[in-house]
Every structure is written in structure tokens, then in C-alpha cells.
Amino acid sequence: MQLKMRPGMELRRRLIVGLLISGLLLFGTYVRCADAGQKVYTVDEVRGLLRASGVTSKGFVASVYTGEPVVNRDLQKYQTASVDKPLGDALSAFANNPEHPPLYYLMMRFSLQLFQQAAASRWLAIGFSLLLLPAIYWLCAELFAPAAIRPAVVGHSVLALVAVSPFQVLLAQEARQYTVWALLAVVSSAFLLRSLKGSQNSNGGFSWVGYGVTATLGMYSHLFFTWVLVSHGLYVLLTEKLRLSQKLLRYLVVSVGISAAFFPWVWVVATRMETIAKTTKWASTYSDTLASRSVTWLHNLGIGFIDFGWRVRVDNPVSYLILALVAYSTYQLCRHTPRRVWLFVLLLMGVSSMAQVLPDVLHGGRRSLLPRYSLTAYLGIELAVGYAIAQVFDAQYLAHLNTLDPATIASRWQSFSRPLKRVLSIALILGGMLSSGLITQSLGWGKGSSAFTTQASPIINQVSQPLVLSDVDHTYALSLVHQVSPDTRFILLNREQSPDYAAVIAQLPANSDFFLFAASPSMVAYFQAADSLWVMPQTKDMRTARLYQAKRLRAPLLVEQRVVEQRVAEQRMVEQRVADQ
Numbered sequence: 001m002q003l004k005m006r007p008g009m010e011l012r013r014r015l016i017v018g019l020l021i022s023g024l025l026l027f028g029t030y031v032r033c034a035d036a037g038q039k040v041y042t043v044d045e046v047r048g049l050l051r052a053s054g055v056t057s058k059g060f061v062a063s064v065y066t067g068e069p070v071v072n073r074d075l076q077k078y079q080t081a082s083v084d085k086p087l088g089d090a091l092s093a094f095a096n097n098p099e100h101p102p103l104y105y106l107m108m109r110f111s112l113q114l115f116q117q118a119a120a121s122r123w124l125a126i127g128f129s130l131l132l133l134p135a136i137y138w139l140c141a142e143l144f145a146p147a148a149i150r151p152a153v154v155g156h157s158v159l160a161l162v163a164v165s166p167f168q169v170l171l172a173q174e175a176r177q178y179t180v181w182a183l184l185a186v187v188s189s190a191f192l193l194r195s196l197k198g199s200q201n202s203n204g205g206f207s208w209v210g211y212g213v214t215a216t217l218g219m220y221s222h223l224f225f226t227w228v229l230v231s232h233g234l235y236v237l238l239t240e241k242l243r244l245s246q247k248l249l250r251y252l253v254v255s256v257g258i259s260a261a262f263f264p265w266v267w268v269v270a271t272r273m274e275t276i277a278k279t280t281k282w283a284s285t286y287s288d289t290l291a292s293r294s295v296t297w298l299h300n301l302g303i304g305f306i307d308f309g310w311r312v313r314v315d316n317p318v319s320y321l322i323l324a325l326v327a328y329s330t331y332q333l334c335r336h337t338p339r340r341v342w343l344f345v346l347l348l349m350g351v352s353s354m355a356q357v358l359p360d361v362l363h364g365g366r367r368s369l370l371p372r373y374s375l376t377a378y379l380g381i382e383l384a385v386g387y388a389i390a391q392v393f394d395a396q397y398l399a400h401l402n403t404l405d406p407a408t409i410a411s412r413w414q415s416f417s418r419p420l421k422r423v424l425s426i427a428l429i430l431g432g433m434l435s436s437g438l439i440t441q442s443l444g445w446g447k448g449s450s451a452f453t454t455q456a457s458p459i460i461n462q463v464s465q466p467l468v469l470s471d472v473d474h475t476y477a478l479s480l481v482h483q484v485s486p487d488t489r490f491i492l493l494n495r496e497q498s499p500d501y502a503a504v505i506a507q508l509p510a511n512s513d514f515f516l517f518a519a520s521p522s523m524v525a526y527f528q529a530a531d532s533l534w535v536m537p538q539t540k541d542m543r544t545a546r547l548y549q550a551k552r553l554r555a556p557l558l559v560e561q562r563v564v565e566q567r568v569a570e571q572r573m574v575e576q577r578v579a580d581q
């Protein structure tokens with residue numbers, strides 16, 4: 001027996017829920033879009049923009065790292081697909097990085113050509129991230145219907161989690177393929193579940209076609225989409241109890257079609273295995289203890305829901321609380337939903353996680369330490385936690401619980417724990433909102449090794465028509481390009497070809513100021529020793545920004561003058577530190 005709510009109360013409840021969900025959607029949209037074009041461009045993003053422009057890294061270095069001055073406006077052309085490179089060159093550049101299938105980067109190229117600014121590449125990622133919100137709601141409708149808890153309530157709960165998740169917000173603000181991977185994982189999963197309903201679904205043929213198309217596109221978004229398809233295959237096999245049923249046969253036929261459609265890129269990968277081994281070496285050669293890895297896994301689990309920018313620590317209580325929450329949510333899911341529901345979620349979580357963890361533990365590597373590679377697992381976790389939240393807010397389910405004998409232990413526990421669960425659920429959503437709000441206030445949050453450029457660019461931009469000299473890797477130079485003024489001039493040197501520093505110094509005008517940006521120790525040492533240059537000692541801010549400020553002198557400094565200037569500069573630094581205190 002279920003208790004029914006009065007029509008007026010039900011209408012009021014729906015209005016409140018609608019307003020809350022609308023508010024969370026608006027908030028999620030804002031935090032994804034806020035200052036998207038001003039955020040630091042990571043080394044991976046600038047590589048993708050370079051390929052979308054139809055230029056390889058080797059070609060860019062050969063064209064620009066010549067020791068000759070180049071204006072920032074000209075460098076920006078390599079990040080906006082405005083260089084004179086046809087589509088064929090872009091496809092060739094994609095093929096030279098076979099570990100990244102071309103779907104997202106091809107769409108990025110068209111977006112850049114349409115809007116002629118690098119920020120368009122991020123608008124694309126934001127758009128896919130926003131499409132993920134209705135898609136995950138649809139997945140909940142297909143997965144949880146029929147069930148004791150209404151699918152709409154589960155959908156609203158999962159929607160709220162994804163909308164405010166700092167992990168999802170950070171993915172949306174990067175011009176990379178992870179948001180389209182997430183979207184296609186969710187949409188293909190929904191199509192698969194709809195297809196497996198069989199006689200309940202009059203559009204079964206359309207659903208199978210939809211699954212085949214979205215799964216194929218998913219493979220062209222990221223090679224790790226393979227684990228999504230593996231979880232789908234295991235799900236079909238287990239739900240059909242290993243019988244060669246009609247549903248299994250249809251799934252096999254569609255899978256053959258997916259494999260055939262993806263074969264061209266399989267050939268690209270197979271013929272460039274040496275290139276893949278070289279470009280992914282950084283991810284497969286890392287070694288660490290299992291205990292240290294476990295701390296990082298725990299940290300990564302926590303930042304999927306709450307991220308206040310804390311470092312990886314074993315004593316972070318929030319990480320343990322979220323671990324307990326995920327464990328409890330998974331238990332509730334397995335206990336209160338049919339096998340077809342919890343099996344799908346567990347496979348989504350487990351296959352992707354184990355595919356990253358086992359190779360790292362057995363052979364070494366850092367794939368499992370990077371949250372983005374476990375994207376599919378995060379989606380499964382959000383489904384499980386969303387279900388647990390729905391348990392304490394679904395009026396229909398709560399009305400069913402009220403019909404239980406109040407004398408039973410289960411009924412007493414439900415009455416006692418329900419308020420606590422609601423408080424924890426609200427705290428989880430608020431924690432995600434606060435985390436995402438903090439992300440909007442930072443230009444370098446989650447940008448890894450590229451974040452130091454946020455300290456360098458304000459210093460450089462204080463100078464009119466600044467000149468920057470560097471022999472840094474081209475990805476860091478391009479990251480800086482996005483943050484300095486268009487009239488900034490660069491002189492870039494290839495450290496692998498023994499650059500002629502003397503020739504560079506000779507072309508500098510007398511009495512001119514310039515910066516050394518992330519320069520190699522040998523370059524810094526040469527410039528410090530040059531008689532015609534004065535390289536100022538680094539302040540704390542300059543050291544953080546990996547900058548040196550220098551000046552080309554009209555006449556060489558004598559040794560005595562250089563010592564005096566050094567002492568004066570050091571005294572000024574001491575006075576500045578005292579003033580700061």
C-alpha cells in the first residue's frame with residue numbers, strides 16, 4: 001500500500017524541485033562558461049590547437065625557433081587555424097598523434113575557422129559538457145525504470161551532482177576530447193539499454209542504429225572508450241546469461257559494424273606503434289609504491305565531488321567521508337535495485353577503473369593517477385550516489401517506507417537516519433557548488449605544469465612592447481602566447497641545436513629591456529656572463545614565474561660595476577621582503 005500526496009502538495013513539491021534543478025543548471029552553466037577564454041592553456045591544449053591548425057610540433061619548431069624576432073600576433077595564427085594549411089595537413093597532423101583519435105580535433109578545427117579565436121575550442125568542450133546534463137537524465141530514465149524510486153527523482157539527483165561537480169567543470173574548461181567522450185559514453189549507454197528492452201520498445205531498430213553510431217563516434221573520441229564498449233559487452237552477455245539470444249545476436253552484429261567503422265584508425269595506430277610508444281612513455285614508465293598510489297586514488301575519488309585545491313594527503317578527512325559515501329551508495333544500489341540496474345553501474349565503474357589500475361600496479365605507469373582517464377568510472381559513481389540521494393528525497397519511496405511496521409528495526413533506522421542523510425546530501429551538493437565557484441576565481445586551477453605562466457604574464461604585460469627570449473619547449477611558449485599582449489615579441493631558440501646566443505645578443509638594440517622566460521640553465525648562465533648584458537637577480541615573484549629581467553647595455557659593465565649593481569639589487573630585494581612583512 002502506498003500513500004498518496006494531495007494534489008496541491010504534489011504541485012507545490014514539483015514547483016520547488018523544478019526551481020531547484022533550474023537553479024543548479026544555471027549555476028552549472030555559469031561555472032563552465034566563466035572566463036573560459038582567459039584560463040591558462042595547458043601544454044596538451046596548445047598541442048591540440050597546433051594540430052587543428054594543420055601544423056605538426058616539428059614543423060612549428062622549424063618555422064619559429066629560428067632565433068629571429070616574431071610578433072605574438074603571428075604566433076597566435078598557429079592556435080586559431082588561420083595559417084594557410086588545408087584540411088589534408090590537419091588530417092596528417094592528427095595521424096602523427098595516433099593516440100588521439102581525430103573526432104574532437106576535427107570539430108575544433110571547424111570551430112576555430114568559424115570564430116577565428118582560440119577560445120572557440122573551449123566553447124566546443126563547454127557545449128558537450130552542457131549536453132551531458134540532459135543526456136545523463138535520459139540514461140537514468142532508461143536505467144532505473146521501472147523501480148521503487150521514480151527514475152525522474154534519480155535523474156534529478158544525478159543531474160545535480162554532474163552540474164556542480166568540480167571534476168566535470170574542469171573538463172569542460174579544457175579544449176580537449178573528454179567532454180565529448182563523456183557525452184557519447186552516456187548517450188551510447190542509453191541507446192543500448194533502450195535497445196535491450198526488446199518488445200517493450202517499438203523503435204528497437206532505431207535504437208540499435210543509434211547505439212552503433214554513438215559507439216563508433218565514441219571510439220573516434222578517445223581510445224579509452226574501448227572500456228565503455230567492454231562494459232557494454234559484459235553487460236549484454238551477463239543479462240542474457242551467456243545464451244545466444246536474439247538480443248545478443250543483434251548486439252554482435254552492431255559490434256561488428258562498430259569495429260569495421262573504426263578500422264581505418266586501427267590501421268593508423270597499428271602502423272605508428274613506435275610513435276605511440278614514444279609519446280605515451282611518460283604515462284607508462286612511472287613507478288611508485290602501492291601505498292602512495294592508494295592515497296592518490298583516494299584523493300581523486302574525493303575531488304570528483306568536492307575540490308578545494310588541497311594537495312594529495314593521507315590525512316584528508318573529506319576524502320574518507322566521500323569514500324564512505326560511495327561505498328554506502330553502492331551498497332544501497334545493489335540491495336534495492338534489480339540486477340540489470342546495479343550490474344550496469346558496477347561494470348561502468350569497475351571495468352574502466354581496473355583497466356587503469358592493473359597495468360599501473362603490475363607494470364608501472366601513472367594512468368590510474370590521472371582522474372580524466374577514469375572518466376567512465378566517475379559517471380558510474382555519480383549514478384550510484386545519485387540513487388542514494390534519491391532514496392531520501394523521493395516522496396513516493398518515502399511514502400512506501402511509511403507503510404512499514406514502525407516497530408521493526410529497519411523502520412526505526414530509516415526514521416533515525418533520514419534527516420542525517422538529507423543533511424549529508426545537501427552538504428555534498430553545496431560542497432560541489434563551492435568548489436566550482438572557487439575554480440571560476442582562478443585562471444590556473446587544474447592546469448598542471450602550465451599554471452606558472454599565470455605568474456609570468458602579468459609581469460611581462462607591464463612593459464610596453466615587451467621582448468621575451470626563451471629556449472623552452474614550444475608547448476610552454478604557446479601557453480604563454482595566449483596570455484601576453486599581441487604586440488609582445490618573441491625570440492625562440494631550439495636548445496637541441498646548440499643555439500648561437502652571441503648572435504641573438506648582437507641583434508638586441510642598445511639600452512633595451514627584455515625577459516628570459518623559463519630559459520635553460522645554460523642559457524641563463526651565458527646571458528649572466530655576457531659583458532654587454534645586465535641580468536637582474538630574481539625576486540620571489542620572478543622566481544615563481546620562472547622569469548629573469550635583463551637589459552642590453554650601451555657599453556660593457558666592468559667587473560667592479562657589476563658587483564656594485566649586484567649588491568644594490570640584493571639590498572632592494574631585502575628591503576622589499578621587509579616591507580612585505
